[in-house]
Amino acid sequence: MDGTTDIRIADRAVIEQLLPMHLHLAADGTVIGIGPTLRKMIGAATGPVEALFRDARPGVTEELSATIRRAAGQGERLFLRMIDPPMLSLRGHAVETADGSLLVDLGFGIALIDAVNAAGLTDSDFAPPELAMELLFLYEANRAVLGELSSFNHQLEEARRAAEVKAHTDPLTGLSNRRGLDIALSLAFHAAFDPQNADDRKAFALVHLDLDKFKQVNDTLGHEAGDRVLCDVGCVLRETTRSHDVAARIGGDEFVLILPGLQSAPTLEKLSRRIIDGIEAVRVTADGGSAVSASIGIVLSDGYRGLTPEQMLRDADTALYRSKNAGRRRATILQKPLV
Amino acid sequence: MHRLIDRAIEEFLRDTYGDALLGAVQQMMGRAADLPAEEGLHDNSRIHVAARRLAKPADELFEDLGAWLARQEAIRRLLRFSGREFAEFVIRLDELPGRAHMILPDICMPAITVTECSLGDLRVILPERETGWTALLAGMLRVMADDYGALGLISVEGSQIGVLIPDAEFAQGRDFQLGAAFAARGRGV
Numbered sequence: 001m002d003g004t005t006d007i008r009i010a011d012r013a014v015i016e017q018l019l020p021m022h023l024h025l026a027a028d029g030t031v032i033g034i035g036p037t038l039r040k041m042i043g044a045a046t047g048p049v050e051a052l053f054r055d056a057r058p059g060v061t062e063e064l065s066a067t068i069r070r071a072a073g074q075g076e077r078l079f080l081r082m083i084d085p086p087m088l089s090l091r092g093h094a095v096e097t098a099d100g101s102l103l104v105d106l107g108f109g110i111a112l113i114d115a116v117n118a119a120g121l122t123d124s125d126f127a128p129p130e131l132a133m134e135l136l137f138l139y140e141a142n143r144a145v146l147g148e149l150s151s152f153n154h155q156l157e158e159a160r161r162a163a164e165v166k167a168h169t170d171p172l173t174g175l176s177n178r179r180g181l182d183i184a185l186s187l188a189f190h191a192a193f194d195p196q197n198a199d200d201r202k203a204f205a206l207v208h209l210d211l212d213k214f215k216q217v218n219d220t221l222g223h224e225a226g227d228r229v230l231c232d233v234g235c236v237l238r239e240t241t242r243s244h245d246v247a248a249r250i251g252g253d254e255f256v257l258i259l260p261g262l263q264s265a266p267t268l269e270k271l272s273r274r275i276i277d278g279i280e281a282v283r284v285t286a287d288g289g290s291a292v293s294a295s296i297g298i299v300l301s302d303g304y305r306g307l308t309p310e311q312m313l314r315d316a317d318t319a320l321y322r323s324k325n326a327g328r329r330r331a332t333i334l335q336k337p338l339v
Numbered sequence: 340m341h342r343l344i345d346r347a348i349e350e351f352l353r354d355t356y357g358d359a360l361l362g363a364v365q366q367m368m369g370r371a372a373d374l375p376a377e378e379g380l381h382d383n384s385r386i387h388v389a390a391r392r393l394a395k396p397a398d399e400l401f402e403d404l405g406a407w408l409a410r411q412e413a414i415r416r417l418l419r420f421s422g423r424e425f426a427e428f429v430i431r432l433d434e435l436p437g438r439a440h441m442i443l444p445d446i447c448m449p450a451i452t453v454t455e456c457s458l459g460d461l462r463v464i465l466p467e468r469e470t471g472w473t474a475l476l477a478g479m480l481r482v483m484a485d486d487y488g489a490l491g492l493i494s495v496e497g498s499q500i501g502v503l504i505p506d507a508e509f510a511q512g513r514d515f516q517l518g519a520a521f522a523a524r525g526r527g528v
Binding site: 113116117120121122123124133136137138140141142144145148152 | 420518
C-alpha cells in the first residue's frame with residue numbers, strides 16, 4: 001500500500017460520516033462509493049452512474065457523468081432522479097477531488113417526506129446540521145393544527161348560521177321577523193323582475209294581515225294571554241301556508257305573507273277565508289271564548305315592475321285598511337298598484 | 340387563551356371527568372366561550388374553576404393536563420422530535436417554547452432553562468410565577484419518560500422541576516417512526 005491509498009481510505013471514512021447522502025464517482029463516471037443513507041434507498045450498487053440516476057430536468061440528453069463533471073467545474077446545481085424505486089428526485093452539487101474523482105453531495109429538498117416513508121429513514125440517517133427533523137416536525141405539526149382549525153371553522157360556520165337564523169326570527173312565534181321579511185321580499189321581488197331570467201319569472205302575492213280586537217285581549221286578559229294568541233296565530237299561518245311561503249310577524253299583531261306563484265283572486269280569497277276561520281278558532285280564554293279575528297290586504301306582484309318592494313308593502317297596508325273600514329274579518333285584493 | 344389550548348383543556352376535562360363536570364364548569368364560567376383570546380395559561384380560569392369544583396389543587400389538575408396532552412398521539416409524536424432519548428429530550432426542553440411558537444405564533448409559553456447539576460440530574464427552570472406551566476410540564480415529563488422507556492424521577496419545587504434519570508433504558512420505549520404519522524391518523528389536539 002502506498003501513501004496515497006492510505007489517505008484515500010481515511011478520507012472515505014470521514015466522508016461516510018460527514019456526508020451520509022454522497023455519491024463518489026471515478027473519473028469515468030463509475031460509482032466507487034455511496035453514503036450510508038443513500039445506500040438505504042439505492043443499494044450498494046457499483047457500475048456507471050447512469051444505471052442509478054438520470055437527470056431530473058426534462059429534455060437533457062447529455063450523459064449524466066458529463067453533466068456532473070461540468071456541474072463540478074462550473075459550480076452548477078444537480079437534479080438527479082433515481083431510475084429504480086423509490087424513484088425520488090434529489091438535488092445536490094459536485095466537486096472534483098485531487099485524484100480526478102467526483103464527489104457529489106445530495107439532499108432531499110421537499111421530497112423529504114416521501115423519502116422518509118419510502119426508505120424508513122430515522123433521525124440518525126440525517127447529518128445533524130440538516131434541518132430534516134425540523135421540516136418533518138413542522139410538517140406533522142402543521143397537519144395536526146390544520147385539522148383542528150378546520151373543525152373550528154366548521155363549528156364557527158354552524159354558529160354563524162344559527163345566529164343568522166336567530167337574527168331573522170321572531171322569538172315569540174318562530175315566524176320571520178321584520179328583517180327576515182325585508183330580505184325575503186327583496187329576494188322575491190328580484191326573482192319576479194330579474195331581467196336576466198325573463199323566462200322563469202316568479203310572480204307572488206303579498207299579504208298583509210292585522211288582528212281585529214287584539215288590543216282588547218291584551219288590555220283585559222294581560223300580555224301573557226296576548227302572547228299566547230300571537231303564538232296560536234303563528235301556528236295558523238304556518239298551517240295554512242306552504243313550506244316555501246314566507247310568514248313574518250313584523251310588529252305587535254301585524255303579519256305579512258309572501259306567497260310565490262299565487263296571482264288568482266279566487267284562490268287568494270279562499271286562502272284568506274281559511275286564515276280568518278283559523279284565527280277566529282283561536283281560544284283566548286280557558287272556557288273557549290273567542291274574541292279575535294283578522295283583516296287582510298293583498299297585492300299581486302304583476303304590475304310592480306319598475307316599482308319597489310316598499311311600495312308593494314304600502315299598497316298592501318292600504319288594502320288592509322280598506323278591509324278594516326269595510327267591517328273587518330275580510331280580505332281586499334288590489335289588482336294593480338295604487339298610484 | 341389560545342383556542343387550541345382552550346379546546347385541549349375542554350377535551351381533557353371531558354375525557355377525564357366526563358360531560359357532567361365540563362357542563363358544570365361551563366355554567367360556572369358563565370359566558371365561557373366568549374372569554375378574550377389573549378389570556379395566558381397562568382390565568383386560565385377554566386382549570387381553576389374545575390379544580391374548585393373537584394376540590395383539588397389547581398396545580399394537580401395542570402399536571403394531569405400535561406400528562407393527558409403527552410398521551411395524545413399527535414402531541415406525543417411532536418414531542419418525540421425533540422430528542423432521540425429521554426435525557427436529550429429534557430436537555431432540549433429549552434427549545435420547546437420556540438417550537439410551540441413556530442406552530443402557534445400567538446401562544447405565550449414562558450421561557451424554559453435547563454441545567455445539569457450532575458450526570459443524570461437535570462433541573463428544568465421556569466419563571467417564578469409560572470407554576471401552572473411548571474405543573475403541566477412535570478406531568479408531561481412523567482409520561483414522556485415512560486414513552487422513551489427511561490426511568491425518570493420527576494419532582495416539582497415551586498417553578499423548578501427536578502429530573503433524575505437513574506436508568507435511561509429501563510424498559511422498552513414506545514415506537515417512534517418518522518413516517519408513521521403520514522400513514523396513520525393521529526388523534527389531534
